Every structure is written in structure tokens, then in C-alpha cells.
Amino acid sequence: MTTVVATGETGGPVSVRRAGLSPAVVAQVALAAGFLAHLVVVEVLFARAGAGENSVLTVAKFVALHAASLMMLQLVLVARLPYLDRRIGMDRLTRWHRWTGFALAWTVLTHATLVVLGYAALYSMPVLATFLSLAGVVASLLGMCAAAILVAIAAVSLRAARRRMRYETWHALHIALYLTVLLALVHQGLEGTTFASSPAARAYWWTVWALVLLAFLTGRVALPVLRNVRHRFRVIGVVPESDDVVSVYVAGRDLHRLDARAGQFFIWRFPRHNGWWQANPFSLSAAPDGRTLRLTAKAVGTTSAGLRQLPVGTRAFLEGPYGAFTALQRTRQATLLVAGGVGITPIRAMLEESTGPAVVLYRVHSMADAVLLPELRWLAGERGAQVHVLAGRTGTGDPPLAPFAPANLAALVPDVAERDVYVCGPPAMTDAVLRSLRELRVPRGQVHAERFSLAGG
Template structure:
């Protein structure tokens, strides 16, 4: 599958307008200003002098709710938001927003309880609040759900969890947001105190719920009914590496670019409900798609046993490791291990000139140096310079194998791609490696806005 995408497909998938990211960031920041204004309009600043703990707790609770709903919107898979920011950036913001919201919620609980206790026993007061105030028991259950999400989102916990288990636990964030709503409606004066406050909070809650229903459920259902993907064949590419070829209906109308990924569900038996993110490993065409999966012991281990004809469900496409901003510069691609897959699809789609693309593939062993036949095709037909680097990494902060450690990260990149400073750079691999490769590219003279990364992290 080395053919390029059809010209009409490229024309239909236009670049994201440059003003979208700025407008989205401004809208998120303005929401916090609106919350502050509503709190102030309900006597917030005046209450600071008479009952500072309760006033602070009210504001912290409002910020926590606002950020929690923004967090839901960030990962609601809204196409406009996905195209503006990409999954990598949205995931980082989602994580930061989630932790900030949780700690503000904790501050809200502590300060409100202490303020209501007014010097009495704080534990007794908290018990009374939970058991006697309307909606508080549900809010307590929501807090426990959010605590589960926060605990399993910490890096140490994520390393011990399979992706599917983490993803399932993460859905408790929706439960936490939903269980907090009755408490705000029944006892939250800042939620119901004015018509403006009611309008704002109901709009935000309905927007979050509507986005989840429309884009996490409705859009995938519609696309799957339209395209009806099935497995056409399965090919072993190397040790623990499997390519799955897929066909379907009207695939030319699927709005996907080379370099993007989908969430995949294969209807082959138990476990089909758990989705896994896999990038396209060949340029998307109007009649076929391909993904290539490394066996990492979770749902990816099932790929080799798939049978032709197996139905497939998708969510997506996602990701900004694409050529939408490509303007004809030389191209340099840096891949680590199975990170070569989205870069292979980009090699087939980008309209670079013959001899102006370099692909550097780092692998631990020669056996991991896959797709050599396709890379030879690109070298012969489009003049792509292919550089294979084999061996364990030199150190944690380097993208190089140990044998080239003395060369230096940036200098090794200049040697592999002499025109690196003028190039558009695409990087895909594990998180630490990709960050080291990005730092090397910038040190070698590449403008930061011309460096595009896709991290194998969640």
C-alpha cells in the first residue's frame, strides 16, 4: 500500500484555520472569568470579610466544577477541537485540568466544612453535611469516583495498568460530573442565585453532555454504519508485529489524513468492547486501510488471530501528525520501533520533491527493522534517504543508540539529514524518546513550529 492518497481527498481535507487554537484557548480562559464574575455578583467579595472560609470554598467549588466540565469537553472528541489542538496536546491539558479541578474540589470541601463548623468539630460537621444536605450524598459518591480517576491517572499507577483497564476506570469522570449536579442545583446559591448563573451553568453542563453524546457515541455510530469496515487479510511483519488490512464502503469519504489514528474495536469475541488506539501504517486510500500493531500483551495480542471478514468498529480519526501544514520543505522523519507506522503513511501522502525526504528508524535489534521492502520502494521511486540505527539507547535523555552516543544528539541528526535546519520534522515513538528527538531537532536549527510529534503515551 504505497500509493498516494487521491488528489480529491487531499483537496477535501483542508488545513485547520490558524485562528482556531487561539479562539479555543481564549474561550476556556474566559469561562473562569465568567465564573469569578458570577461569584462576585452573588456577594463573593463581601463575604470574604465576614466568612472568608465559606466564601473561598464557594469560589474553589465553582472553579472545580468549571474545570471539570472543560476537562470533559477537551476529551469529548469534538472534531473542531481535535483538528485545532491534536490528541497529544489535548491529553496533556486534560490531565493538568483534571488534577487542578480535583485539588480545587478538595479545597472546596475543606474550607466549606470548616466554615460551616465555625470552630466546632469539623468531622462531625462533614458527616452532617453529607447526610442532611440535599444532593450531598450523591456529591460524596461523585467525589469518590473522581478520586479513583485521579489515583489511576498518576504516572506510577498508569505504568501498572493495562491501557484497557485504565480507559475503563477513566470513564468514572463522567459519573463524578453527573453526581455533582444535584448538589449544585439544590444547595448551590452560586448556581441558582441569578438568572445569569443558571443560564451559564446549565449551558456548560448541557454542552458537555451534548458533546459526549454527539461525538463519543453519535458520530462513531453514524460512521460505522456508513463505512462498515471489515478485516480483509492479516500479515505477520516480524516478531510480534502484525499488519491488519481493512476494506469497507465509501472509504474515500472517510475524513482521515495520513499520520492519524483511530480507536479500534474488533468484533471477534470477548474483549471487543475495549478500544485500542492504532495509527494507520499506510496512506489511506479509497478502497483500503492498514494498521500495524505490536504485541504488547493487551488487546494488541489478538491481532494475529483475526480472521478475514471480522467486523471492525472505529472512533476517529484523531491526531495532528499530518501534512496539513506542509509547505514543500525538505522532510525529516524520526521513528522509534513501531513508531514508524504513521510515518510510513505520511511518506506516501506528502508531496515532497524526489530526494528531499529522510527517514531515520531507530530499533533495538535488526529484527525490529521492519517494512524494509516498502522503504526500499520509497528510496527507489521517490529518492527517500533511509537511515537505520540499531542498538539500545545511549541514555534516557538521548534518541540515539549507544554506539553513537559520542556523536551528540544534534550532530548525529545533522549527519543523517544535512538539510535538517530547513526541514519539516515528524517524530513518532515512546514519550521520552520522542521528547529527546524533538530537543535534538530544535538544537539542530529546526523551528519549533515545524516539529510535529506523536507520543506513544496515555
């Protein structure tokens, strides 16, 4: 292992605990409380006016209401609402969206099965004949189409299938989910909700749907469009950092009004160069200064590889800023910033914005892979920070190299338990660091991890 240190006087870490719950916990509690409160209202209203034509259809209606509620939650989780995103983080919200999607698929299949069985029992018909009969009813057919699309999307979202797809392909397939929502809404409207006999219940149900759709359209459409119209982003510089890493500088109008923080990322599009569908999440690799934004990307896909050929003056369409990997989560003044590979991009930006004692651990296979190292060294000198570059392949040597083993991590940063720890890198590295932090008894509230797929693409 090769270790390079750029150092200044950090002094002893100063403990500054935040009073009360963290912003992330407050946002999670608010989200969970809102969803549970909605379920309570739905179940109370169902108990008053939810009986179907037989017991099986009654259960089918109950399941349908919960399937629709899960769909509402799914939309909120990916609405990219600034309040939730800045506190919980898109990576965690997306993970919850994924698991909610699987639960929704099973719930919809359960509902469909119960409907067929319920009507088969009601009219004493064979199951297949009942299914075909229902398919001839417009409202039921729309529901079947929505269910089929939803199950198909759930199948391609399985980890084994997802790994075989490019980001752009996976993203394009998920556009079909919007069609699912539309079909489901028309299906509910034509069928009549469970609360058809209660005007107040019907008003509640469609008001909640309206609010959910408004939140989704605001976060996914209105805010990105307004930001791009206001700022008119354009490329002003393309700088190769190494053979396979490039930095892109983007400027725009009134960037000081763009509420971006070091550690966050944007979803970047360069429509006239790569096409609208080619979009990737790239972290800011420099702290926003009100004049320019910078991404630094490694050529691992079509979009990122093409960045080197971006002409200066190209218009850019940015969605964001997104992410909770920021100083908003800090509970201590002292920080430990851990990066692996191109995961250095948000870490470098956070070091630039840092206040208080900071240590950076930069894990690379070789010194040639340590992009942005001169900038890190300069920032370390300016801010009195320490930068350790940990080079070498894990498991090689005698004893085997394990830079993030608990003993080695504690040797590098003896006061690790007194610091906020930010980790961004490949999954294997991130998992190794998090395991060691648990063994070293670093409080969970001081540990903040960013998924590598959202950090640098």
C-alpha cells in the same frame, strides 16, 4: 551501527512558509480564549450575587464554581472534537486533560474542606460532627461521592500507578468519571447554584453545561456510532510482518467519505473476537486510499497479540480518525521523518502521502526489527526520498553509538533546519531527537512529535 540507504534525487529543499499562525496555535488560542472568557463571566456574576452565609462559605462557593468550570474544560479536552483534535492532537489534549484533572481534584478537596469549616463556624459545631451532619443531606452526600471518585481516579492516574496498569484496565476505570459528572450535576441542581437569585446568571450557567455535554456526547458517542453505521468496517486480511508484528486490513462502505489522513490513528475494537473493553489506539500504517485501512501492530499486550488470530470477516468498531500528526502542520516543503521501532507505522503512511523532498530515519535495534522496510524502500524510489535505517544499540561500540546526537543528525541531514521534522517512537528516542533539534536550532514550529503510546500501542 548499520546504515541502509534507499535513495532518489531529492533536490534542494524548497522553503514554503505558511502565512499567519499555524492551525495548532489558532486552535489553542481559541480554546484558551473561550475558557478564560467563561471564567470572566463567572467571576463577574459571582461578584454580583455570590455571597455565602459567612466569609468561609463565600470562598467555598467561589472555589466550587471554578471546580465546575475545570470539569467543563476536562470534558471538552476529551470530547474528541474534530476541530481541536486535528489541529492540537489527542496526545496533547489528553496530557492537558490529565493535568487539569489533578488541578480539579485539589480544587474539589479545597471546596469540600471549606464547606465543612464554614458550616462548623456558622453553627458552632465540631468539624467531625459537621461533616457527619452534611453527609446526611442528599445533595451534600452526592457531592462527597463525586469528590471521592474523582480523587480515586486522580490517584490511579499518577504516573507510577498508571505504568502498572493495562490500557484496558485504565480505560475502564476512567468510565467512572462519567458517574462523577452526573453526581456533580445533580449536586449542583439540588444545592442551587451560586446564581440562584439571578435568572440570567442561572440560564448562562446551565446553557454552558448543556453545550459542554452536547460537545462531549457528539464527539464521543454520536460521531463514532454514525461513522460505524455508515461504513460497516470489517476485516478483509491479516498479514504477519514478522514473528511479533502483524498487519490488519479493514474495508468498509464509502471509505472515500471518511476524512482520514496519513499520520492519524484510530481506536480499534473487534468486539466478537476480543470483547468490547479491549480497545487500543493504532496508527494507520498506510495512507488511506478510500478502499481500505491498515494497522500494523507489535504484540506488546493482550489485544495486539490477539490480532494475529483475527478471522477474516470480523466486524470492527473504529473510533477516529484522530491526531494532528499530519501534513496539516507543515510549514516547509521538505520533511524529515524520524521513527523508532513500531513508530514507523505513521511515518510510513506519511511517506506514502508526502510531496516534496523527504528523508526518513528509521531507528531499530537490529535489521530484523525493521518491519515494513521493503515498503519504505519502494516508496523511497517512487518519491525520490532517502531512507536511512539506523541499527544498533545506543551506547555500544567505541565511540558509543548515538545516532541522534546533534553532530550525527546534522551529518545525516545537513539541511535539517530547513525541513519540517516529524518524530514518532519510544519516549527516550523522541526526547533525544527533540533535544538535538533544539541544539541544531530547528524552529519549534517545524517540529512535530507523536507520543509512541498513541502511535502503535
